[in-house]
Amino acid sequence: MRYIAVAIAIAAGLMVLIGYFVPALAGVQSVLLNWAIILAGVAALVGVFNLISVHGDKVRRREKGSIYSAILLISLFASFIFGIALGPDNPNMRLLVSIVIVPVETTLMALLSVTLLYASIRLLRRRTDLMSIVFLLSAVLMLVASATLPFGEISPLNDLVRPWIQQVLALGGARGILIGVALGTLTTGLRVLFGADRPYGGN
Amino acid sequence: MNLIGLGLVGFSAILLLALSLIKRKSPPKWRIIPAFTKLSRAMDLSVEDGTRLFVSLGRASLLTPRGGAPLAGLGLLRRIAERTSLSDRPPVAVAGEASLALLAQDTLQAGYQAMGAGDLYQPSSGRLSGMTPFSAAAGAMPIIRDENVSASMLVGDFGVEAALLADVAERENTFLLGASSDISSQAALFASAQEPLLGEELFAAGAYLDAGASHVASLTVQDVLRWLIILALLAGAVLKLMGLI
Numbered sequence: 383m384r385y386i387a388v389a390i391a392i393a394a395g396l397m398v399l400i401g402y403f404v405p406a407l408a409g410v411q412s413v414l415l416n417w418a419i420i421l422a423g424v425a426a427l428v429g430v431f432n433l434i435s436v437h438g439d440k441v442r443r444r445e446k447g448s449i450y451s452a453i454l455l456i457s458l459f460a461s462f463i464f465g466i467a468l469g470p471d472n473p474n475m476r477l478l479v480s481i482v483i484v485p486v487e488t489t490l491m492a493l494l495s496v497t498l499l500y501a502s503i504r505l506l507r508r509r510t511d512l513m514s515i516v517f518l519l520s521a522v523l524m525l526v527a528s529a530t531l532p533f534g535e536i537s538p539l540n541d542l543v544r545p546w547i548q549q550v551l552a553l554g555g556a557r558g559i560l561i562g563v564a565l566g567t568l569t570t571g572l573r574v575l576f577g578a579d580r581p582y583g584g585n
Numbered sequence: 586m587n588l589i590g591l592g593l594v595g596f597s598a599i600l601l602l603a604l605s606l607i608k609r610k611s612p613p614k615w616r617i618i619p620a621f622t623k624l625s626r627a628m629d630l631s632v633e634d635g636t637r638l639f640v641s642l643g644r645a646s647l648l649t650p651r652g653g654a655p656l657a658g659l660g661l662l663r664r665i666a667e668r669t670s671l672s673d674r675p676p677v678a679v680a681g682e683a684s685l686a687l688l689a690q691d692t693l694q695a696g697y698q699a700m701g702a703g704d705l706y707q708p709s710s711g712r713l714s715g716m717t718p719f720s721a722a723a724g725a726m727p728i729i730r731d732e733n734v735s736a737s738m739l740v741g742d743f744g745v746e747a748a749l750l751a752d753v754a755e756r757e758n759t760f761l762l763g764a765s766s767d768i769s770s771q772a773a774l775f776a777s778a779q780e781p782l783l784g785e786e787l788f789a790a791g792a793y794l795d796a797g798a799s800h801v802a803s804l805t806v807q808d809v810l811r812w813l814i815i816l817a818l819l820a821g822a823v824l825k826l827m828g829l830i
Contacts, residue, residue, distance in 0.1 A: 403591040418648055422684050429683025429713035432690075436712050446731045483717070490719040494745060497752045501777035504755075508779065517775060556768050559784040563766045565810050566788030567653025568594070569803040572601050574656055578799035579791075580695070581659040581688045 388577050395575045434458070457482075520547065597806055604802035613792075613801055620762050620780035621793035627736035627760045628668050636735035637674040638665055641725050641750060642689060643741025643765065644681030644718050651742045654766035654787060655685050658740035659692045660800070661790040665738075666696025675707050677728055679714040680741075681721025686713035722746040729753045736760040739778070740787065743770040751777035764790075 394414055401411025437451035445451075461478070468475045502521065505514050527536070527544035573579045631638050642658040645651035665676050678689040690711030697706040714724030729737055730753055737754045739747050743765040751774060754761035763778030764787035765771055774781040785807060791800030824830045 399594070403587050403594075415648070422646060422648060425684035425687050426716075427683075429686050429716075432683075432686060432711075432713050436709050439709065447727050450727065483720075487717065487719045490723065490746070490749065494748055497748050498745070498773060498776060501748060501752065501755075501773075505776050517772075559768060559771070561814060562785030562807075562811070563653070563787070565807045565814075566657065566785040567650075567766070568597055568810075569601060569806050570653050570656045570660070570788055572594075572598050573660075573799050573803055576598075576602065576605075576799070578605065578797070579656070579660050579663075581656060581663075581692055 387582065388580065391580075391582055392575060392577055399575065430458075520551075523547065593810075597810060600806045600809060601799070601802050604805050605799045609801075613805070615789075615793070615804070618782070618786060618789065618793060620782055620786075621790065623760060623780055624736070624738070624762050624790075625794060628665060631674075631676075631735050632669050632672040634735065635673040636733050637672075638669060638676040639725075639729055639732075639734045639737040640665060640676060640678040640689075641714070641737070641739045641741065641743075642678060642680040642685050643739070643743045644721050645685070645742030645766075646682050647684060647688075651766060654764075655680070655682075655741040657788045657790065658738075659688055660796060661738065661740050661794070662689060663692050663696045664791065664794050664796045666693045667700050670697045670700040670702040670705060674733060675705065675710045677710050677712065677732060677734070679712045679721070679725045679728065681713075681715055681718060683713055683716075685741075686711055718744050718746050722749045725750055726753045729759065730757055734759055737762070739763045739765065739774070740790065742766050743774075745769050745773040748773040748777045751779075755779070 397407060398411050398414050401407040401414075434455065437454050440448045440451040441455065464475055464478060470476075502518060505518060523539070524544065524547065527539045570579070574581065628638065630636075640658065640662050642655045642662070645655050647655060662676075662678050669676055676693070678686075678693060680686040680689055690708060693711050694703070694706045694708075697703050712728075714728075715721035726749065728734065729750065734757070737750070737759055739750055739762070741764075744767060747763060747765060747770050751761055751763055755777070760780070761778050762780045762782065763774035764782035765774060766787060771781065771783055775783070788807070789804055791797070792804040821830070
């Protein structure tokens with residue numbers, strides 16, 4: 383059974399990959415990708431059950447922080463019931479989502495700015511090396527060059543230094559990193575395709 | 586253009602297969618990445634002192650081009666499951682995407698079974714922490730804080746929200762390795778993580794942690810391809826300078 387699963391996974395992976403280069407296989411590729419999307423939808427449902435199971439256990443065992451798990455479960459079931467009763471496109475349902483999820487995520491984003499500032503301050507205590515100093519200096523430079531200052535812009539900083547750092551150093555570095563990530567993705571994908579790595583189970 | 590892509594993939598595949606099958610006479614030598622040395626030690630320590638390892642795989646779907654990073658994370662998770670399968674406290678893996686959470690469960694179970702400890706596997710050790718980037722981060726933060734975690738690994742595709750997890754790890758005084766395929770997240774992790782990994786270092790975990798010949802071959806293929814790209818870029822620059830392209 384395990385070998386059949388591996389064979390199916392490898393065959394499907396190969397067909398999707400070849401479909402990008404051979405137009406004759408584009409139809410098969412499209413069908414397989416559609417199946418994958420449907421499976422991902424089912425996985426979302428299973429994932430929600432996993433969420434309920436983990437937090438339900440926490441509430442039952444009265445673990446530390448179980449009150450938050452209880453709130454999560456109540457909110458989840460309330461959203462589910464309202465969603466079923468009203469439909470996801472109902473204006474009240476949309477309002478319910480936008481007055482809870484959007485402000486909470488915006489608050490986390492605001493917290494993140496403080497967290498990153500604090501982390502930058504602690505960076506030199508954690509790692510005192512050249513890269514950390516360059517990182518902090520470039521971050522401060524970019525902030526000063528981008529900020530609206532009360533006495534107006536610092537002309538050479540805004541007109542020359544900032545564009546040069548952004549378009550030469552940062553862009554070049556970012557492209558280098560992305561090439562590295564792309565090569566890593568390619569070889570990781572090939573390992574999965576050959577069955578050397580099997581994240582879908584099996585030894 | 587399609588042919589160049591197909592050629593690159595075909596060349597990489599042949600090279601990967603050949604290098605995986607050829608037995609090396611001496612072990613490969615790479616530059617030292619301190620993060621992996623510390624991670625290896627953290628894994629051993631967690632078994633000895635009965636603490637837990639925490640792995641977050643990020644929020645990317647495997648159906649998108651960003652799916653490579655979580656696959657690398659799953660490879661690392663498999664290695665962790667194998668090395669800590671006899672620990673009193675199993676590692677916890679979370680994901681911000683449902684199919685990834687299921688694969689994390691499967692990977693953990695496969696790791697336990699490979700070490701003959703399948704009955705010690707707990708399904709709750711692979712979890713979905715949230716369905717949006719920030720809710721996934723918020724769902725993972727209490728695990729680092731409350732579940733006796735001694736080392737955390739963020740390996741996958743994250744946004745800047747990874748810094749929130751790094752902050753909790755720092756507050757709890759636990760080791761944190763941060764690796765993401767996203768540039769902004771790498772910047773955030775560089776500032777906040779104890780051991781950040783940049784760029785392709787994310788994909789080197791398996792080779793550095795002795796996960797097998799295919800991981801070693803994979804790293805060599807990346808090096809070969811990198812040199813080819815460097816040569817192509819230099820050739821392009823020279824031809825442009827000469828006005829030929």
